[in-house]
Amino acid sequence: MSRPAAVDLAAAGVTLAIEGSRATVTIDRQDHDAGWARAASTAGALADIGRCLSGNIRLVLLRIIGGLPCPDRGRVDAAAADGLERPGTTGLGTAGMTGMTGVGMDGMGSRPPAQCWLSRPDLFSVAVVSGYAVDALHLALACDLRVFCEDAYLAMTGIHQGLVPALGVSRTLVDLIGYSRALDLCVTGRVLSGRQAYELGLAERLVAPGDRDDTVEDLVTGLLAAPRGLAVEIKALLLHSRERTRKDQLRAERDAWLRTAREVAPPG
Incomplete structure (x- = not known):
């Protein structure tokens, strides 16, 4: 299959760069309103990328870039005893939430999720999350490894849209952090900072924004050296x-x- 057109990817807020055996997929959510509105089209773009990757690609770097927190989209209270705070209205809606997981409410199980190819045995997949990207945790969990920046904010927001964790997310969460913590995150929908998510065990690396590129490059180099x-x-x-x-x-x-x-x- 031919490579998706750059203009089509851009319309979904996605870019694709291929260098040797590495593919870098960037999802930009810095513009909250535009980002959340086109979340559903992101799923189609990811599916197209997965279908087009040639056999020489060994690693996919998934960069998810969020913006600054919006006042009506939740916050993290650093002074709270457990460091977690229930978010306010996220503005994602059902379309945004299901868009990132690749299925609609009526299509659950009717086709593979957009990100299922990230777990292919012949690929390494690494998610790098920065900024306020609360709906990106589902997608990050589809990757083999995760690098969270200290300025990242993430949450399991499905509860606020009347959705349950699907497409393997529930299993992955329990495997990574245990039943009780997974239940807490999924039922409360509380927001985690990058550090809190790392300390829970949701990521393999925690980095300061200024050290992100060097840390990611070291990880990628180590994986590709095998x-x-x-x-x-x-x-x-x-x-x-x-x-x-x-x-x-x-x-x-x-x-x-x-x-x-x-x-x-x-x-x-």
């Missing part, structure tokens, strides 16, 4: 470990070990 075949085997093992019995997982590990051993064995 031999591709070996990296694919490791990701597949970890990705499917939850679905297998211990016996099946041991068998999968043995099979992967044999395949990789053959690849690195010197010619006879």
